[in-house]
Amino acid sequence: MSGIKARLDAISAIINYKPQHPPLNFSETKPTEVFGCNVFNEKVMRDRLPKAVFKSLKKTIELGAKLDPTIADVVANAMKDWAIERGATHFTHVFYPLTGLTAEKHDAFLVPNGGGSAIAEFSGTMLIQGEPDASSFPSGGLRTTFEARGYTAWDVTSPAYILENPNGTFLCIPTVFLSWTGEALDKKTPLLRASQALNKQAKRVLKLFGVETKLPVVSYAGPEQEYFLIDRNFVFARPDLLIAGRTLFGAKPAKGQEFEDQYFGVIPRRVLSFMMEVERELYKLGVPVKTRHNEVAPSQFEIAPIYESGNLATDHNQMVMTVMRTVAKRYGMVCLLHEKPFAGINGSGKHLNYSIGNAELGSLFDPGETPHENAQFLVFCAAAVRAVHKYSTLLRATVASASNDHRLGANEAPPAIMSVYLGEQLTDVFEQIKKGKVESSKQKGVMNIGVDTLPPLPRDPGDRNRTSPFAFTGNRFEFRAVGSSMSIAGSQVALNTMMAESLDYIASEIEKATKGDAAKLNKAVQTVIQKIVKEHDAIVFNGDGYSEAWHKEAAKRGLPNLKTTPEALPVLSSPEVIELFTKYGVFSEAEVKSREEIYLEQYCKTVITEANLVVRMSKTIIFPAAMRYQNELAATCANLKAIGHDFKMVTLEDVTAKLRDLQVKTAKLEKLLDHKAKSTLDEATTLCNKVLPAMLDVRAVADALESVVADDLWSLPSYQEMLFIR
Numbered sequence: 001m002s003g004i005k006a007r008l009d010a011i012s013a014i015i016n017y018k019p020q021h022p023p024l025n026f027s028e029t030k031p032t033e034v035f036g037c038n039v040f041n042e043k044v045m046r047d048r049l050p051k052a053v054f055k056s057l058k059k060t061i062e063l064g065a066k067l068d069p070t071i072a073d074v075v076a077n078a079m080k081d082w083a084i085e086r087g088a089t090h091f092t093h094v095f096y097p098l099t100g101l102t103a104e105k106h107d108a109f110l111v112p113n114g115g116g117s118a119i120a121e122f123s124g125t126m127l128i129q130g131e132p133d134a135s136s137f138p139s140g141g142l143r144t145t146f147e148a149r150g151y152t153a154w155d156v157t158s159p160a161y162i163l164e165n166p167n168g169t170f171l172c173i174p175t176v177f178l179s180w181t182g183e184a185l186d187k188k189t190p191l192l193r194a195s196q197a198l199n200k201q202a203k204r205v206l207k208l209f210g211v212e213t214k215l216p217v218v219s220y221a222g223p224e225q226e227y228f229l230i231d232r233n234f235v236f237a238r239p240d241l242l243i244a245g246r247t248l249f250g251a252k253p254a255k256g257q258e259f260e261d262q263y264f265g266v267i268p269r270r271v272l273s274f275m276m277e278v279e280r281e282l283y284k285l286g287v288p289v290k291t292r293h294n295e296v297a298p299s300q301f302e303i304a305p306i307y308e309s310g311n312l313a314t315d316h317n318q319m320v321m322t323v324m325r326t327v328a329k330r331y332g333m334v335c336l337l338h339e340k341p342f343a344g345i346n347g348s349g350k351h352l353n354y355s356i357g358n359a360e361l362g363s364l365f366d367p368g369e370t371p372h373e374n375a376q377f378l379v380f381c382a383a384a385v386r387a388v389h390k391y392s393t394l395l396r397a398t399v400a401s402a403s404n405d406h407r408l409g410a411n412e413a414p415p416a417i418m419s420v421y422l423g424e425q426l427t428d429v430f431e432q433i434k435k436g437k438v439e440s441s442k443q444k445g446v447m448n449i450g451v452d453t454l455p456p457l458p459r460d461p462g463d464r465n466r467t468s469p470f471a472f473t474g475n476r477f478e479f480r481a482v483g484s485s486m487s488i489a490g491s492q493v494a495l496n497t498m499m500a501e502s503l504d505y506i507a508s509e510i511e512k513a514t515k516g517d518a519a520k521l522n523k524a525v526q527t528v529i530q531k532i533v534k535e536h537d538a539i540v541f542n543g544d545g546y547s548e549a550w551h552k553e554a555a556k557r558g559l560p561n562l563k564t565t566p567e568a569l570p571v572l573s574s575p576e577v578i579e580l581f582t583k584y585g586v587f588s589e590a591e592v593k594s595r596e597e598i599y600l601e602q603y604c605k606t607v608i609t610e611a612n613l614v615v616r617m618s619k620t621i622i623f624p625a626a627m628r629y630q631n632e633l634a635a636t637c638a639n640l641k642a643i644g645h646d647f648k649m650v651t652l653e654d655v656t657a658k659l660r661d662l663q664v665k666t667a668k669l670e671k672l673l674d675h676k677a678k679s680t681l682d683e684a685t686t687l688c689n690k691v692l693p694a695m696l697d698v699r700a701v702a703d704a705l706e707s708v709v710a711d712d713l714w715s716l717p718s719y720q721e722m723l724f725i726r
Contacts, residue, residue: 004715010233014725017270017332024277036286038086038162038169040079048078060156064199064216067156072124079160080109080122083171086162090170091122093130093152095177096187097137098598100487102318103177105132106170127173128154138601140594142183149180155188158315161285174315183591187489190586191311194496195219197584201503202356202364205383208510208521209376215358219496220476221313223488224304225320226295226348228336229271231725234717235334239617244610245338245485246403249617249699251706252344253720257297265294268726271301274331278303281323287316297345298723307353307476310496314489317350321485337485340406342719347407348484352491355476356380356499366475367426375525378429382532383506384477385420385430387498388470389539391580392418393560393571394498395470396481398490400568400599402606404483405688408563414469414480416568417554417561419541421468427542433526434533467545497586506532565603566684572596600680607687611673614695618666621715622702623659629709630655655708662701669694 036043045054053074059065083091092104107126110118130152137150158174177186184190195218202217235241240248267275275292282289291304303324308316321337328335340347355363364380388395395418399408407413422430469481482491506528513524538557543550554561562568571577573596581587587595633652640647672691677683706714 004712007237007715007717007721010231010237010717011721011725013233013332014231019273020330020332023273024280026276026280031283034280035283038164038284039286040082040160041286044082045075045078048082049074057156063214064196069124069128072128074124076122076124076127079127079171080120083160083162083169084109084120087169088162088171089168091126092170092172093132093154093175094172095132095152095175096314096318096487096489097177097185098140098187098595099138099602100187100485102322103132103137104172105130130175132177137177137185138598139179139183139185140597140601142179142181142185142590142594150185151178151180152176153178155192155311157192157309158312159286164281164284183588183594187314187487188311190493190591191314191489191496193586194493194500194584195311197500197586198356198496198503201500201507202380204507205379205503205510206361206376208507208514210518211361211376213358213360215360217356217358217361217364219310219492219499220307220353220355220357220363221310221488221492222305222307222353222476223313223317223482224291224302224349224351224353225317225324226300226302226350226484227324228297228300228338228341228348229274229328229333229726230299230336230341230722232329232332232334234722237715237717238722239621240610240613241334241336241341244606244613245336246341246406246610247343247719247722248610248614248695249622249702249706249716250343250719251703253718253723255720255724257345260296262294262298262300263296267292267294267301270331270333270726274327274333275301275303277330278320278324278327281327282316282320285316285319285323287319289320295346295348297342297347299726300346300348307355310354310488310492314487314492317488339401339403339483339485342723344719345723347413349407349413349480350482350484350486350488352479352482352488353473353476354479354492354495356496363475365472365477375522378433378529379506379525380503381422381426381472382430382529383499383502385422385539386505386532386536387495387502388418388420389536390502391494391498391577392539393562393568393574394494394577394580395479395491396560396562397568397571398494399481399483399486400562400565400603401483401486402565402603402610403485404481405563405565407483408481414467415545415551415561416481416563417545417551417559418469418481418539419545419554419559420477420539421471421542422540423472423542426472427540430529430533430537430540433530434537436530468541469545493586497580497584500584501580564688566600566681566688569596569599569603569684570681572599597680600684604680604683604687607684607691608673611669611687611691611695614698615666615670615673617716618662618698618702622705623662623666625713625715626655626659626662626705626709628713630659632710632713651708655705658701658705658708662698662705665694665697665701669698 045057053071056068056071057075060067090106090108092106094102094104097103109120109122111121113119132150132152152175155174155176160171160173162169163172176189179185198219199216279289288306289303290306293302295302324335355365357363367377368374396416408416471478479491482488509528510524514520573593578589578592581592582589633649633655637647637649637652672694675686677686
């Protein structure tokens with residue numbers, strides 16, 4: 001393959017790639033012995049803590065009881081000894097600021113004792129509370145730059161763990177992050193608040209059915225993480241991938257994903273080695289990763305865990321992203337978590353499997369064998385339908401970002417129109433309820449495969465719908481609109497609070513109707529479900545969410561279609577959303593409005609960064625390459641003319657016209673960037689409606705030039721190289 005030196009060097013490095021480290025000896029330790037070995041988990045606590053302290057701590061973790069501060073010193077000492085035994089020299093309070101990333105500040109255990117030596121110190125106060133600088137994190141006006149004080153506070157429900165590095169280890173303590181005045185500056189605090197609200201209202205409903213449970217009712221989450229793996233050498237040769245995480249230029253290759261040969265295909269050897277090491281590192285951290293496979297697009301893959309409580313799943317997903325990025329470097333690759341790193345092929349999402357329940361009750365979204373007879377399930381399912389219909393714009397806003405805008409609505413992701421897929425069986429049951437009489441529900445069948453040696457396979461009563469943003473999948477809902485780089489906390493905060501409000505409504509309606517008389521329960525339940533179905537069944541759609549017909553139908557049903565981030569984010573400061581969050585103590589009004597401001601700022605910064613990259617790459621990489629080719633063509637024409645050939649070169653005229661077009665469109669984009677905005681929303685709207693289209697105009701010309709300019713003059717690694725050379 002031809003190409004200039006940078007590209008040839010990159011390809012040569014891939015062809016001659018050798019692992020930087022010796023292979024892991026997986027036979028040394030069983031996976032069951034590895035799992036959780038770096039976690040200060042229940043087994044470690046039981047072994048190291050006094051019985052009374054262990055019982056008190058377990059009560060807080062499992063039952064949500066208040067933490068007894070008197071045990072902090074004992075726990076801290078045990079945690080310190082355990083960590084030091086595993087080689088730790090430092091500890092850090094890990095927190096999740098509104099950047100969506102993981103943050104940490106390391107402090108040493110060692111403290112000079114004045115005699116020329118040092119002692120290891122870690123008190124209960126150090127465990128419970130830290131004080132990182134809060135001035136440089138996004139606050140959306142909650143804090144000014146000169147107000148720097150912020151606090152981290154230990155989240156006892158998410159276990160501490162050890163992170164390994166080639167030169168040592170350190171202790172990580174999951175925490176919430178608050179301002180000096182108590183406002184939440186992070187993703188975790190609102191999630192814990194929303195979980196409390198959900199628990200309270202879910203237990204009210206369960207009590208009406210005579211169901212008691214000691215354990216809190218929590219949300220469960222299982223995020224399916226999609227990502228791309230690209231050789232590092234290509235990334236270093238692409239300023240757009242390096243800085244923006246996505247390609248801002250790139251002509252379509254001759255082959256993309258149309259052969260459908262990548263999905264579930266044989267995993268390439270280097271990629272499989274990467275996956276195996278990622279899984280081993282995650283096992284050590286107690287992350288229950290289960291599934292790995294090739295995704296639809298070339299060089300795209302997926303890792304998925306088993307269900308966990310929502311708070312722990314959120315922390316674990318942050319670990320997954322961190323570990324994948326770190327391990328990828330060991331294999332000479334870069335893990336791209338951007339939602340749309342390559343145009344023309346599928347982007348990456350993070351399907352959030354969501355349910356509510358606990359270890360005693362199981363999933364409250366489990367219909368059992370006869371959903372039409374399971375009133376409790378129907379109540380919780382109806383609550384979800386009502387919640388999504390009533391707060392669909394809020395749910396859409398939780399997945400709004402500059403990067404996810406490129407993915408939502410394309411054929412690899414659900415549309416920006418929120419809808420609920422219930423499947424044939426449940427839709428039929430709800431239709432019967434709507435008519436006032438429920439007699440049966442469609443049952444599972446058996447598939448006749450027609451091969452005698454194969455066993456009969458059970459068939460579910462309904463198919464799956466991959467185009468629905470919020471699809472029922474048997475005992476949970478799958479929210480498919482979350483972007484691959486996003487924290488799953490935001491969507492869970494919304495879902496938990498929406499569910500709390502719906503369950504509150506249902507409990508209040510049933511309580512009013514029954515007035516404590518259990519004999520009236522069945523009728524009251526049927527009445528409230530029937531009312532919900534009649535008022536909110538517009539949100540239920542079992543068809544093709546990608547079709548143009550659905551967009552028209554959704555508009556008729558009055559379902560919002562907030563296609564872009566500037567359209568979606570203002571929902572956060574709407575009266576109904578503020579009322580929802582403040583009523584259940586999840587956010588104060590100031591905290592809600594700060595999120596809108598922060599996410600709009602992030603949108604603006606992202607688009608401006610990308611636009612500046614487009615201008616620079618156009619001027620310094622693409623234009624010079626095309627100009628050199630133009631000179632070569634012009635010289636060829638001149639030489640031919642000198643020997644008497646009157647040769648008209650169409651390619652020269654084409655390249656010249658495209659060069660002129662590139663200059664004009666780049667200048668237009670540059671001028672658009674020099675604008676004044678009245679507000680952050682105004683800035684975001686201008687960037688969305690004017691700057692992004694102008695960027696695409698520049699790209700269209702540049703990609704057309706890539707298709708005609710001599711390959712040895714083009715310095716940017718091509719889609720063909722990046723996606724198919726592994």
